[in-house]
Amino acid sequence: MAERSLAFPAGEYARRIAALQSEMALHGCDALLLTAQADIFYATGFLTRFWESPARPWFVVVPAHGDPIAVIPSIGQDLMARSWISDIRTWDAPDPIDDGVGLLSEVLCETVPGTGCIGVPMGLETSLRMPLGDYARVTGRIAPRRFIDATEVVHRVREVKSEAEIDRIRTICAIADAAFDKVPDIVREGPALDRVFRQFQMALLAEGADWVSYTAGGAGQGGYGDVISPAAPVALREGDILMLDTGAVKDGYFCDFDRNFAIGTPSDDARHGHAVLHHATEAALAQLRPGMRACDAHRILSTAIAGQGAIPGGGRLGHGLGVTLTEWPSFTTKDLSVLREGMVLTLEPAVVLAPGRIMVHEENIVLRADGPELLSRRAPAELPVIAL
Amino acid sequence: MAERSLAFPAGEYARRIAALQSEMALHGCDALLLTAQADIFYATGFLTRFWESPARPWFVVVPAHGDPIAVIPSIGQDLMARSWISDIRTWDAPDPIDDGVGLLSEVLCETVPGTGCIGVPMGLETSLRMPLGDYARVTGRIAPRRFIDATEVVHRVREVKSEAEIDRIRTICAIADAAFDKVPDIVREGPALDRVFRQFQMALLAEGADWVSYTAGGAGQGGYGDVISPAAPVALREGDILMLDTGAVKDGYFCDFDRNFAIGTPSDDARHGHAVLHHATEAALAQLRPGMRACDAHRILSTAIAGQGAIPGGGRLGHGLGVTLTEWPSFTTKDLSVLREGMVLTLEPAVVLAPGRIMVHEENIVLRADGPELLSRRAPAELPVIAL
Incomplete structure (x- = not known):
């Protein structure tokens, strides 16, 4: 070996x-x-x-x-x-x-x-x-x-990744993209949440992940309450929003992004929430540059969310990524770290849909001199629907 | 949830x-x-x-x-x-x-x-x-x-597990037993070692593991050099000994045991090595009692190995198990910890087959007042053969 x-x-x-x-x-x-x-x-x-x-x-x-x-x-x-x-x-x-x-x-x-x-x-x-x-x-x-x-x-x-490292992260992101593509089929074959989590991990391995160090997610009517739970043996049902998040590993490098799915026809609120998050991410993809600070990334994301009449989620709205699932800096109001060319980062805007109901959207990027380059395949602008 | x-x-x-x-x-x-x-x-x-x-x-x-x-x-x-x-x-x-x-x-x-x-x-x-x-x-x-x-x-x-905890560990051991049963089919379908590792993890998930925190193994002609490597994309070949080891998790509890397989007809040395390890484990299953010390478990295992003219592997020959992959005590000559009723332990004798070539055998037990109760299904006495 x-x-x-x-x-x-x-x-x-x-x-x-x-x-x-x-x-x-x-x-x-x-x-x-x-x-x-x-x-x-x-x-x-x-x-x-x-x-x-x-x-x-x-x-x-x-x-x-x-x-x-x-x-x-x-x-x-x-x-x-x-x-x-x-x-x-x-x-x-x-x-x-x-x-x-x-x-x-x-x-x-x-x-x-x-x-x-x-x-x-x-x-x-x-x-x-x-x-x-x-x-x-x-x-x-x-x-x-x-x-x-x-x-x-x-x-x-x-914190500054070499091109060889960026290639590794791009590879595991592509593996996760391919596994996320299988989620509608996985859910339709059997909607118990713990089964979905297992099958999603199997899909990551089948697509070439060496191992799956992290899977979490959430599911609930019109949004979810938290994003770090393991899965319960409860069936997804019409009106749920399902979120799956993964840190899969290839050659020691992590991806870390999530995807949201509506189970059946989503509510207008859920559809709007997803659009808000997509738009906020677009704003960060357009505006983020080396030399800005981590708090600027937080400001860009939260301003874009608030500008659409929505409430940004608490906590950080993105972070570093590489040889661990999460790395510094943190996109919060308090983190003054300078963003540098070659940093691999997550953009992770969150929106509050109702008390105790949130939606989180996440992409992985590398920061280039002229702005972000996506490493994950861009999530669709519209919330994907899985008909049971 | x-x-x-x-x-x-x-x-x-x-x-x-x-x-x-x-x-x-x-x-x-x-x-x-x-x-x-x-x-x-x-x-x-x-x-x-x-x-x-x-x-x-x-x-x-x-x-x-x-x-x-x-x-x-x-x-x-x-x-x-x-x-x-x-x-x-x-x-x-x-x-x-x-x-x-x-x-x-x-x-x-x-x-x-x-x-x-x-x-x-x-x-x-x-x-x-x-x-x-x-x-x-x-x-x-x-x-x-x-x-x-x-x-x-x-x-x-x-270190002393309740019956509820022991049930959890028994459950994840049974999941791993079922996944190990699939290894011959997995190897025959495609013997690249990295593919075998992936498929084995998928088998653990398919059998009901919540996640797979640890897989390692070894493969080499007549034995392996180490037991902690990730898998390389190299094909297994006639004469190899394949070892797979897993710490899979269900409801937060781990199993930790391995299985050895001969790829094609094994050498007499490899066959004998497996028999020695099986015999040493039998000795520990027969003799281990609460009140003994961790070093006594080491002595029982290494004496049984040496008594058959073989060389015990260095390092510890077993350890605790539970909410982490490995827990104290360690079966070494230096660990004087008292073994207590209700401890969940691994018996992990190792034998040196040649310079740089070892074989490791592992079972999971709970120590009862009258001796060990197996939690993993007992490995076969003869080294299983997978014909390519």
Whole structure:
């Protein structure tokens, strides 16, 4: 299985590490410690679903100069050795006495001068994937070296996608497009919502997804109450609006978009809601440019919704996308992040149809110098109808 | 979708919270802060795949007495309100200025006396799912209250499964059994390994899995090199040993077992390896009892393997199972955890067939007073052969 684990040509990884090291220099980091699945995949190409097991921590240390060092459980030795990483240190995990603390501390001391700083992502949308107690132990062992926040280091690099990455996301978007095309048939064959969710996941796999990390949705008369529920074994019925949302994965890259369907003839409100969302998305597709801020994207979408006499949904109206289902920035009023050329983003306007009834519309784009390029196939302007 | 989110009758949750509170008292915790998907699902029944998005932290505070308090992003309000939890505090996340820090600190101060201790799991197999920077901010805000390690509190309660939980795991094991039955047909229809992985996931969904959080496997001449790789687009061939491993999910509960198949006539070594693993598992099924330790399970399995002149694989030879793919304890020489009645465990002996060639066998059991009860259907004694 050797050819699969090296996700991109080595030049792509050399570029990424150089970019991380350049940001590290700007932020005073003498090394960078990565513990999260997405960050480690980004730096090394190490792709496995084994992260689903919380039993073992995994570490990658990016030094100020030179190639990363993988400090990992021995169960991952074989797979990591097929990546571009050559310096791999392993221990037999899980070990209740020392679960990599000694080995990681050694590597950090070897890599970083006596009073140096080691960057660790500590900010919004990050978490440290190792036991907190072990982090404290490593902190003690490496002193006077110390850990500092490196959220910006990782975010500024990962947020701009290479053409090779954009191609990956385009591929999984096309897979999801093809699966969404099958939804009317799936619903007509048996409208129990849990069955529809299962069949939709099977359609994603049949179209070529490696796996389906996320499916959610909603269904309810004239709209739905929430967008994160698993499916219940209840039948869809005339008047329902069905929404399916997916984060399917191909070669480690995610899509994240949804589609709405009317079950039988939709109400005027539902039809209007869909038109409003479609129009708001058109406004963002026309107006969004590099140099704007995340809050500008929120303003464009919510203004377009309000301009049609509708109420924008709360929460964010879009976000980044790539090696995780959602990435920074967030299209909210508070997020001042600058939108950059090469960012892959979702446009996710939501409208309130009635108290507790919303509709959400989502597309995936890459931001080019002259505006957005769609990666998902544009949703139809009119709400599609599935006759039962 | 109301009926689905309340995973168990409220009595099951009352029992769990009482058990946590009893352990909290033993460990000097005036409250318990949960941030991990599995812990929050366990305490509340809150089930969503939305955890796949790293954008937002989620908190549940278990006080010394009384019901838990959910401190969550408003996007989860609707779903959490359908659980048994009634005290739900929300904020609009992600918020770059205060992403729940103020609200969580308030709840902790309200729940815990001035110099009290708040338990947080910090040990083996845990991680804190919130930004490290925000954890430091909360630590400052709640002083002189302080965080202490509560790994034992959570582990001692979650590790013993109720009959309702065991039923859930039995159900998903039966779904995986039925999907494994389809593997010979899947392979004969087209032996490219990536296609086999996709079709196997589709079979799991078709048999009733809600989703498939984990599939991995291996394939190689006379054995495989590792067990955590995704699949490459290479065709299986005569002489290969194919192993498929899955953690599929139904109602939030996992199975975790594998099956081996010979592609064409297996070598004597491969056939013998499978027989050795089958025999070792029989030894564990016969001998394992509550009161033994995790290291005893390792000893039983590795002694049975070595007793047949074979070399046991490195790493752990089994582990806990439940609301995550793998749970403590680990069947290693170093894990002294006591095996308790009601623990759901995997028996996962591995044998080294040649340098870099292993075979792994796995079953799921619940430990009863008089020994293991199988939850997966027992693998055949002889290595199954798939003729291409």
